[in-house]
Amino acid sequence: MKLRVTAMAVTGALMLMSGAALAEGGLEAQSGETVFFRGWQYKTDIVQDNVDRYNNEQGGNVDYATVTGDYPAIMEQNLMAGAELDVLYANPSQAGRYFDGGWIMPAEALPNIDAIKADMYPNILDAWSYKGQLLGLSYFVSTRGVMHVNLKKYYELGYSDADFPADWDALYDQLYEMRDKGLDQPFLPHWINEWYGISWAFDFEVMNRGGQVAHPDTHEPLLTTDADGAAYKTLEDWKRIWNDGLVPEEVLTYNESSYIDAYASGRYVFSPQQLYDLETFNREDRSQIAGHASLLPYQGQSWGLLDSAVYLMTSRERSDGHTDDVKRFASWYGYQDQTGNVFVGNRWMQESMLFSGYKSVMESEAAAERMKSALAREQDIQAVLGVYAATPYPKGIWSVVWAEEFNSWLKETLQEFVQDDGDIVETIEAINEEIADLNKKYGL
Amino acid sequence: MRAAQRTAELSNLQFSLLLALPVLVFLLLVVAYPLGYALWMSLHEISFFGGYKAVFVGVEHFADVIGDRKFKKSLWVTVRFTLESVALAMVAGLLIALVLNRKMRFAGLVRTIVILPWCISLYGTGVIFSYLAKGQTGIGTAIAYALGIEEAVNVVNKQWVIEVLAVGNAWNMAPLVAFFLLANLKTIPSRLYDLAAIDRMSRLETFLNVTLPPLRFTLFVFTCITTVLSMKLFDFIFVLSGGGPGTASATLTYRIYKESFKDLDLGYGAAMSFMLLALILGTTLILYGLWGRREARSI
Numbered sequence: 001m002k003l004r005v006t007a008m009a010v011t012g013a014l015m016l017m018s019g020a021a022l023a024e025g026g027l028e029a030q031s032g033e034t035v036f037f038r039g040w041q042y043k044t045d046i047v048q049d050n051v052d053r054y055n056n057e058q059g060g061n062v063d064y065a066t067v068t069g070d071y072p073a074i075m076e077q078n079l080m081a082g083a084e085l086d087v088l089y090a091n092p093s094q095a096g097r098y099f100d101g102g103w104i105m106p107a108e109a110l111p112n113i114d115a116i117k118a119d120m121y122p123n124i125l126d127a128w129s130y131k132g133q134l135l136g137l138s139y140f141v142s143t144r145g146v147m148h149v150n151l152k153k154y155y156e157l158g159y160s161d162a163d164f165p166a167d168w169d170a171l172y173d174q175l176y177e178m179r180d181k182g183l184d185q186p187f188l189p190h191w192i193n194e195w196y197g198i199s200w201a202f203d204f205e206v207m208n209r210g211g212q213v214a215h216p217d218t219h220e221p222l223l224t225t226d227a228d229g230a231a232y233k234t235l236e237d238w239k240r241i242w243n244d245g246l247v248p249e250e251v252l253t254y255n256e257s258s259y260i261d262a263y264a265s266g267r268y269v270f271s272p273q274q275l276y277d278l279e280t281f282n283r284e285d286r287s288q289i290a291g292h293a294s295l296l297p298y299q300g301q302s303w304g305l306l307d308s309a310v311y312l313m314t315s316r317e318r319s320d321g322h323t324d325d326v327k328r329f330a331s332w333y334g335y336q337d338q339t340g341n342v343f344v345g346n347r348w349m350q351e352s353m354l355f356s357g358y359k360s361v362m363e364s365e366a367a368a369e370r371m372k373s374a375l376a377r378e379q380d381i382q383a384v385l386g387v388y389a390a391t392p393y394p395k396g397i398w399s400v401v402w403a404e405e406f407n408s409w410l411k412e413t414l415q416e417f418v419q420d421d422g423d424i425v426e427t428i429e430a431i432n433e434e435i436a437d438l439n440k441k442y443g444l
Numbered sequence: 445m446r447a448a449q450r451t452a453e454l455s456n457l458q459f460s461l462l463l464a465l466p467v468l469v470f471l472l473l474v475v476a477y478p479l480g481y482a483l484w485m486s487l488h489e490i491s492f493f494g495g496y497k498a499v500f501v502g503v504e505h506f507a508d509v510i511g512d513r514k515f516k517k518s519l520w521v522t523v524r525f526t527l528e529s530v531a532l533a534m535v536a537g538l539l540i541a542l543v544l545n546r547k548m549r550f551a552g553l554v555r556t557i558v559i560l561p562w563c564i565s566l567y568g569t570g571v572i573f574s575y576l577a578k579g580q581t582g583i584g585t586a587i588a589y590a591l592g593i594e595e596a597v598n599v600v601n602k603q604w605v606i607e608v609l610a611v612g613n614a615w616n617m618a619p620l621v622a623f624f625l626l627a628n629l630k631t632i633p634s635r636l637y638d639l640a641a642i643d644r645m646s647r648l649e650t651f652l653n654v655t656l657p658p659l660r661f662t663l664f665v666f667t668c669i670t671t672v673l674s675m676k677l678f679d680f681i682f683v684l685s686g687g688g689p690g691t692a693s694a695t696l697t698y699r700i701y702k703e704s705f706k707d708l709d710l711g712y713g714a715a716m717s718f719m720l721l722a723l724i725l726g727t728t729l730i731l732y733g734l735w736g737r738r739e740a741r742s743i
């Protein structure tokens with residue numbers, strides 16, 4: 001207890017010191033230059049409102065717009081071309097590649113970086129650090145692939161909470177029981193046609209089963225072809241449920257919103273979804289399972305993977321004054337505003353239950369209240385925190401320059417594997433070979 | 445003296461070349477430079493990580509492309525998609541033109557409605573057909589539900605995705621084909637139809653002997669145009685299927701996009717784009733050799 005109090009005191013002191021340091025330079029825009037802020041499409045009205053607040057209160061000249069389409073590829077082209085782009089959203093897997101391309105300025109360049117780091121959870125700090133440098137500031141942190149359960153349908157089938165599957169094997173077994181009870185398609189897998197769809201589904205299932213796709217430091221391929229291996233069992237079960245018609249074929253064509261809509265329709269019992277979408281599924285105006293959307297708790301096996309996004313600053317050619325304004329805006333938007341409040345982070349928690357990388361957001365009373373109001377049952381808070389705490393991060397395939405190339409290749413390969421009834425061993429060997437080729441290509 | 449005057453005059457060819465000179469210069473700048481740059485890229489291995497590097501590799505990329513299994517699959521997908529798109533667009537265009545050529549009330553309004561699909565961007569067409577064809581929002585599911593079948597009907601699947609794409613592409617192109625054919629139809633003198641009636645020709649015989657001959661050159665031209673447009677189509681495919689499911693609809697344009705902009709293998713992507721260019725040129729040359737030359741002679 002003493003240790004915790006001391007740690008909090010040190011953290012607080014660091015934050016105050018950094019606040020004072022920032023106050024000297026201030027967060028007010030100085031150069032009059034436009035700061036170009038770009039991101040993907042998610043609640044753009046809220047983002048615009050946040051930006052407007054900065055522009056109004058801090059004299060900023062921030063130009064915000066969204067990018068539609070293949071976000072990672074489009075942003076990469078923009079960065080490469082030195083386009084008008086100063087602050088952007090990115091997933092950590094993209095951030096490392098951008099850093100190696102020399103297109104981004106790490107968050108280490110911020111004057112209040114020590115305070116930012118002190119307020120960050122160590123595992124998040126580790127996930128967002130690449131080659132020893134923190135690359136970006138917290139946009140959100142979540143568990144993608146947490147196993148959502150539609151309690152209404154689950155109870156109707158005669159199950160209770162005591163029957164919740166503890167791991168993937170138990171889950172697949174239960175799907176077959178459900179089919180025998182008359183529900184043909186109880187499962188909506190994460191095999192969607194987004195760049196983070198089926199490939200991430202494979203990544204998290206392998207990790208949940210205790211495997212690793214690649215070594216976290218050397219990035220050497222680690223999948224094994226033995227029948228008890230995590231990858232083998234994953235692909236074997238995928239083949240089984242696909243060939244037996246337990247999953248809807250069209251999931252391969254879904255985008256994110258179709259995927260959410262499909263699960264919100266109440267047709268399915270289980271689906272690996274985004275943790276924060278519990279809030280969406282429990283909203284009357286958005287979901288037909290409102291009040292019944294829960295999740296499988298941690299019972300010795302993790303569910304999903306650590307999905308997160310950061311705000312990055314580009315390193316394009318700018319005047320020093322302009323670059324200072326970019327830092328000011330990034331700091332205000334990605335950490336604390338002029339009052340010392342993690343304004344944007346707290347707002348996302350309240351609006352969408354987006355988790356933050358900052359302790360000051362996650363450990364606040366307001367966050368606890370928000371989580372309670374978004375969940376179907378009181379006890380789900382413990383389940384959320386339990387699953388979140390155990391979530392793995394695929395450092396071996398994400399904190400590496402070829403992360404996006406591999407992900408794109410894996411998506412195609414796995415979609416073909418499922419549809420063409422592919423060979424398990426050949427597919428695993430192809431994955432290992434692809435990783436080895438990429439390591440060779442980039443001299444790793 | 446007369447001979448000297450004659451040589452000072454520009455020939456028709458020279459005069460037309462002179463008139464076309466500004467356009468030729470413009471094309472040289474707009475087309476030749478990017479084409480030349482693409483050729484340069486195709487002969488180099490370009491890397492952006494650890495500093496920009498471009499290493500000369502000769503024709504290695506071209507050799508790799510020829511042996512690439514994914515390239516071959518995309519080639520077949522492109523050919524299948526193009527054949528289906530062109531056949532559908534030409535048949536639909538011809539039928540629409542024949543209908544529009546008939547006397548009808550509100551002909552202007554009907555023509556306006558018919559041309560609308562062509563006015564919609566390919567991105568928009570992709571969004572529309574995505575909604576229509578996918579199980580969750582599609583027309584097949586709506587009909588199935590109306591018939592009491594509680595199962596989604598999804599046609600954006602491995603078996604049918606190319607056909608869905610071809611229908612959408614043809615829906616977008618057919619109005620343009622129809623309007624050019626309609627313009628042709630309007631030039632056919634009505635007395636020819638009177639003569640066909642006197643000769644007691646059936647409807648099919650009238651179509652084959654009176655209507656079709658003046659349309660044949662336009663049909664050839666638009667077969668070429670729709671072939672080229674289909675082969676180089678990207679945005680519609682990207683929006684509707686994203687090359688999937690899996691690689692079921694990964695045409696050459698999609699493959700080039702993936703190689704160049706997702707994998708950032710610009711040299712390889714450039715080499716692949718020259719293969720596509722060769723395919724387009726080869727196909728149009730074959731079309732000209734087999735069909736166009738004959739039609740040009742008969743004009």
